[in-house]
Amino acid sequence: KQEVTQIPAALSVPEGENLVLNCSFTDSAIYNLQWFRQDPGKGLTSLLLIQSSQREQTSGRLNASLDKSSGRSTLYIAASQPGDSATYLCAVSSGGSYIPTFGRGTSLIVHP
């Protein structure tokens, strides 16, 4: 059974810092990995989707990498802003049904 762990669970940083959020998974036979952002009480917004054949995806200040062999993905946020404050979740799709396994998320606070 796939297990997904996100470290750290919470992070508080000053504005302008570059950040790395980590997602690790136990079964490397994945189809894809997706990073989401969730604001309190709101839905999940997709940030980046990395297919198993890809090593990284970029969107604006965000870059996500995937290393299947080590069971890890990182989400890099450049020049963090207070508006980046949210919970970030990763979801790993694997197994015959493609149903993703979600991590518990990293709660990020960027203070001015």
Added chain:
Amino acid sequence: DADVTQTPRNRITKTGKRIMLECSQTKGHDRMYWYRQDPGLGLQLIYYSFDVKDINKGEISDGYSVSRQAQAKFSLSLESAIPNQTALYFCATSDPQDGYTFGSGTRLTVV
């Protein structure tokens, strides 16, 4: 319009009442899902459907039922609501190329 629309956005209901949460999508995806989110517990899968004729139980299906009325519509019912079903409910769709798309959620309170 949003790709995945959930109604209602908020609902307060009494214990024992039947309630239906509705979801519609314009993504054209075959796969649809219902999740529940409780503070500190993450997302839990209630039911999922890979097409109109294929419905499957998730991790926590007890007390819930679903109906896939069309490719674009997937509803979740609580036949007799109880207070521990108070939670944030999400509908989602997926396909292998697009990944997952979530609705904005329904906040359900059972009193």
